[in-house]
Amino acid sequence: MLTRETVLHIAELAKLELAEHETSLYAEQLSEILAYAERLNALDTDHIAPTAQAIYRRNVMRPDEPRPSLSPDEALANAPQRQDDLFRVHQILD
Amino acid sequence: MNLHDLTIHQAQELLASDAVTSVSLTEALLARIAAVDTDLHAYLHVASEQALAQAQEADERRARGACGALLGIPLAIKDVICTRGLETTAGSRILAGFRPVYDATVIAKLREAGAIILGKTNTDEFAMGSSTENSGYDTTRNPWDRDRVPGGSSGGSAAAVAASMCLGALGSDTGGSIRQPAAYCGVVGLKPTYGRVSRYGLIAFASSLDQIGPIVKDVTDAALLLQAIVGHDPQDATSVEMPAPNYAAALGQGVAGMRLGVPREYMVDGMAAGVRQAVEAALDVWRELGADIVQVSMPHAEYALPAYYLIAPAEASANLARFDGVRYGYSHPDTDDIWDAFRRTRAVGFGDEVKRRIMLGTYALSAGYYDAYYLKAQKVRTLIKRDYDEALQQCDALIAPTTPNIAFRIGELIDDPLQMYLEDIFTLALNLAGVCGISIPCGLSEGMPVGLQVQGRAFDEATILRVAYAYEQATDWHMLRPQV
Numbered sequence: 001m002l003t004r005e006t007v008l009h010i011a012e013l014a015k016l017e018l019a020e021h022e023t024s025l026y027a028e029q030l031s032e033i034l035a036y037a038e039r040l041n042a043l044d045t046d047h048i049a050p051t052a053q054a055i056y057r058r059n060v061m062r063p064d065e066p067r068p069s070l071s072p073d074e075a076l077a078n079a080p081q082r083q084d085d086l087f088r089v090h091q092i093l094d
Numbered sequence: 095m096n097l098h099d100l101t102i103h104q105a106q107e108l109l110a111s112d113a114v115t116s117v118s119l120t121e122a123l124l125a126r127i128a129a130v131d132t133d134l135h136a137y138l139h140v141a142s143e144q145a146l147a148q149a150q151e152a153d154e155r156r157a158r159g160a161c162g163a164l165l166g167i168p169l170a171i172k173d174v175i176c177t178r179g180l181e182t183t184a185g186s187r188i189l190a191g192f193r194p195v196y197d198a199t200v201i202a203k204l205r206e207a208g209a210i211i212l213g214k215t216n217t218d219e220f221a222m223g224s225s226t227e228n229s230g231y232d233t234t235r236n237p238w239d240r241d242r243v244p245g246g247s248s249g250g251s252a253a254a255v256a257a258s259m260c261l262g263a264l265g266s267d268t269g270g271s272i273r274q275p276a277a278y279c280g281v282v283g284l285k286p287t288y289g290r291v292s293r294y295g296l297i298a299f300a301s302s303l304d305q306i307g308p309i310v311k312d313v314t315d316a317a318l319l320l321q322a323i324v325g326h327d328p329q330d331a332t333s334v335e336m337p338a339p340n341y342a343a344a345l346g347q348g349v350a351g352m353r354l355g356v357p358r359e360y361m362v363d364g365m366a367a368g369v370r371q372a373v374e375a376a377l378d379v380w381r382e383l384g385a386d387i388v389q390v391s392m393p394h395a396e397y398a399l400p401a402y403y404l405i406a407p408a409e410a411s412a413n414l415a416r417f418d419g420v421r422y423g424y425s426h427p428d429t430d431d432i433w434d435a436f437r438r439t440r441a442v443g444f445g446d447e448v449k450r451r452i453m454l455g456t457y458a459l460s461a462g463y464y465d466a467y468y469l470k471a472q473k474v475r476t477l478i479k480r481d482y483d484e485a486l487q488q489c490d491a492l493i494a495p496t497t498p499n500i501a502f503r504i505g506e507l508i509d510d511p512l513q514m515y516l517e518d519i520f521t522l523a524l525n526l527a528g529v530c531g532i533s534i535p536c537g538l539s540e541g542m543p544v545g546l547q548v549q550g551r552a553f554d555e556a557t558i559l560r561v562a563y564a565y566e567q568a569t570d571w572h573m574l575r576p577q578v
Binding site for chain 2: 002006007010011013014015016017018019022026029030032033034036037038039040041043045048049050051052053054055057060062070074075077078079080081087089090091092
């Protein structure tokens with residue numbers, strides 16, 4: 001069973017604020033899912049290479065040439081808060 | 095026959111012979127949506143005005159001599175695919191009001207072909223789910239029984255096709271999200287090979303698994319709609335340069351002499367009796383058509399589910415990090431600093447299942463657990479892919495049920511995520527292997543549709559379409575429509 005501390009640690013890594021009832025619910029549900037996932041340990045995979053992509057592609061390059069991109073107005077069209085041609089956020093440095 | 099009941103290829107014949115216009119077809123479908131979608135909730139956004147303008151333009155193009163399989167054909171688009179200027183939410187509150195400033199490549203291709211975009215269909219939030227119950231907006235009803243789910247995550251697209259609220263639709267499939275709702279709603283759904291269709295402009299869920307594909311009324315339409323969206327796209331580095339064959343031309347070649355494999359691990363005890371009977375009866379149909387039905391083994395089949403539910407959430411946790419309330423989407427109005435803003439925006443913007451998968455994926459990738467969970471799952475993925483390689487060396491295609499049961503009831507599994515995941519047990523492995531598959535209707539059980547899958551080799555969509563078409567021509571299941 002995942003501890004409350006572990007769940008809060010994971011939530012912090014994922015930048016999710018959890019309500020109190022979510023903390024205990026996720027501890028329970030994630031433990032159940034992870035217990036199920038441990039079935040994989042029945043397989044000996046010591047000499048098996050991992051597959052990250054099923055259809056293998058390597059170093060796909062495109063010509064390094066200038067090309068049109070979004071205009072500032074397009075890029076900012078969905079911005080929750082805009083200031084001039086910038087996304088407005090909280091102050092980051094003191 | 096009502097205009098809304100047409101298949102794409104039937105409508106195309108009428109358009110080509112000037113028996114109907116795209117405007118009249120589009121009006122008929124918009125009227126159909128207005129009449130039945132208040133109950134079914136397949137659409138999140140209907141773009142009536144834009145659709146009629148596109149129809150007008152398609153009719154003008156035709157008058158100038160243009161033609162093509164999709165010219166003037168009204169389609170529905172799953173709401174995880176970006177449509178320029180048309181609200182695209184991925185079924186999530188965090189993207190409420192989001193209007194993409196560009197089209198996904200598949201949308202650009204459909205527009206170029208002259209297709210009409212009727213609107214955006216409901217989905218489980220960020221395509222995570224098997225029922226549309228995880229949508230941040232609405233639960234779509236199964237047109238065959240409104241107390242049941244349409245499947246998911248492309249449940250809105252499947253219900254829209256089944257209830258004749260569009261002539262065809264696009265969905266996306268990460269672990270079965272095209273095939274499972276197609277099966278539950280009694281329509282056809284095709285998941286193309288990884289790399290066959292560009293995902294540029296598809297809101298990412300699990301990038302090593304996601305594919306866009308058609309949900310339609312019959313196999314001919316699947317060939318036509320697939321043809322329109324395939325091809326290499328420099329904007330998607332995972333798309334391949336391999337040229338696509340003419341899919342419609344491959345349909346009628348029959349199955350005489352073909353070897354069709356039935357993985358013994360997929361005919362499991364837990365299956366509903368009606369599903370088993372329907373699949374076994376389908377095997378007899380292919381036998382009569384001259385195919386050789388052989389048993390094959392996929393010994394790691396039972397490990398697909400646990401491997402998938404580590405790999406997909408891990409990738410999702412990384413992909414969904416972009417939703418931070420800065421550049422687009424919901425932003426929490428009352429926060430103290432940047433970290434507080436991220437935490438609260440995501441807490442309010444994401445629904446339960448998405449948070450659950452972000453948590454699961456973050457855990458599987460976190461220090462100390464990466465090897466035990468994520469790396470282990472990737473190694474098992476290698477074994478699952480080998481199973482497919484070996485089985486598909488012995489035969490031309492594989493046959494399996496799409497789901498172990500008929501559509502479940504709304505609310506039945508929502509509090510038991512693991513049980514809900516088990517509904518995907520027959521579809522997940524295919525995404526892990528990256529190959530292609532199509533679900534077609536093969537019967538009814540308790541009055542609800544049953545689907546079966548034809549799975550094929552990488553980039554061999556032509557063969558699965560051919561096998562599916564042979565079955566479809568010999569049976570009438572694809573003609574059944576729900577009483578809406």
